[in-house]
Amino acid sequence: MYLSWLDRWDEQRARRGEDGKETTSFVLDADRAFPGERIATFREFCNRAEEASTDRSFFDEQSSGDQRFDVSDHRIKFPSGIYTDVAENNIVWAKITESGNRNKALVIFHHWNARGRNVQIASFLSRRGITVIEIAMPYHFERSRPGSLHADYMLSANLGRTIQAVRQAVCDGRRLIRWLKGKGYREVSVLGMSLGSWVAGLIAAHDANVSKVSLFLTGGSLADMVWTGRATRSIRRSLEPEIDLTDLRRAWSPLNLENYVHRLARRDLEIQMVLAKRDTVVLPELSESLIRGLTNAGGRPQILKLNCGHYSLGKLPYIVSAGLSLKRFLS
Structure with a gap:
């Protein structure tokens, strides 16, 4: 009976999350994903995307004239290396919760359409000697597009802009990690939730400065998550008249963590995964596919599976189990 109630609660939460999401037009927008390149057709886009998934430099930090980091009132601000047509999105903001030492730092990447930062997690870990930095991903929090009801520019039926936004998030995160290492933090870890x-995961796969990565509510193929997930039905409705799932997998191949399992399975990187058995947003089979890929590549991810849904992971008692598991992993 309790699990039936939990499933209904997750569904109600998913319905509330649909407010403001609209079916939009399918757009290639290749120049956003691959600036300065001549890509005219969907086939050319997919070919270029598959090349990018094997290019070790695709997620490298992008150059920016202004490298300055401003720190004040527990806030960090610095310019993004990727320029977009939304001015607010071109400045990266992060909240830092100091721990009092420079041994360990954790950078947190929130879920899609997050409305606030993870104050409880930051406070919990900082009291245990881990400095926590909660970065705003593109088009979220201080970087939100004026007038938007949700972060539709981060993930949408605009294929090129989605690649640009995820790439921007990765490059921004890597710039922040490099800054933290320069400040003397010996061990820098990353935590990602859902999107x-x-x-x-992409940062950990491409940046040797990351020593530990914790992935909450994750899967391998972002294309499959969008196509099958409860939270992205409006995006599928926009895509389905134009392309199928196989097409989307090719177009978003740089965003598929399964393409980087050998990098994630490197010996100097520890991996944790916290999953929800009743997840309807990131289906369990997508998580299992990533686990198999990591294992086959020689990785040994620490895995915690909780009998809850995507949203109910944030409720008692599941959030306590997840939090304690994270603390043990980072310690």
């Missing part, structure tokens, strides 16, 4: 787990 943020794709960003955290």
Whole structure:
């Protein structure tokens, strides 16, 4: 009976999350994903995307004239290396909760359409000697597009802009990590939640400065998550008249964590995954596919599976189990 109630609660929460989401037009927008390149057709876009998924430099930090980091009142501000047509999105903001030492730092990447930062997690970990930095992903929090009801520019039926936004999130995160290492933090870890787990996973796969990565509510193929997930039905409705899932997998191949399992399975990187058995947003089979890929590549991820849904992971008692598991992992 309790689990039936939990499933209904997750569904109600998903319905509330649909407010403001609209079916939009399918757009290629190749120049956003691959600036300065001549890509005219969907086939050319997919070919270029598959090339990018094997290009080690695709998620490298992008150059920016202004490298300055401003720190005041527990806030960090710095310019993004990727310029977009939304001025607010071109400045990266993060909240820092100091722990009092420079041994360990954790950078947190929140979920899609997050409305606030994770104050409880930051406070819990900082009291245990881990400095927590909660970065705003593109088009969220201080970086939100004026007038938007949700972060539709971060994930949408605009294929090129979605690649640009995820790439921007990865590059921003890597710039922040480099700054933290320069400040003397010996061990820098990353934590990603839902969509943020794709960003955290891509960073860990491409940046040797990351020693530990924790992925909450994650999967391998972002295309499959969008096509099958409860939270992204409006995006599928926009895509389905134009392309199928196989097409989307090719177009978003740089965003598929399964393409980087050998990098994630490197010996100097520890991996944790916290999953929800009743997840309807990131289906369990997508998580299992990533686990198999990591295991086959020689990785040994620490895995916690909780009998809850995507949204109810944030409720008692599941959030306590997840939090304690995270503390043990980072310690």
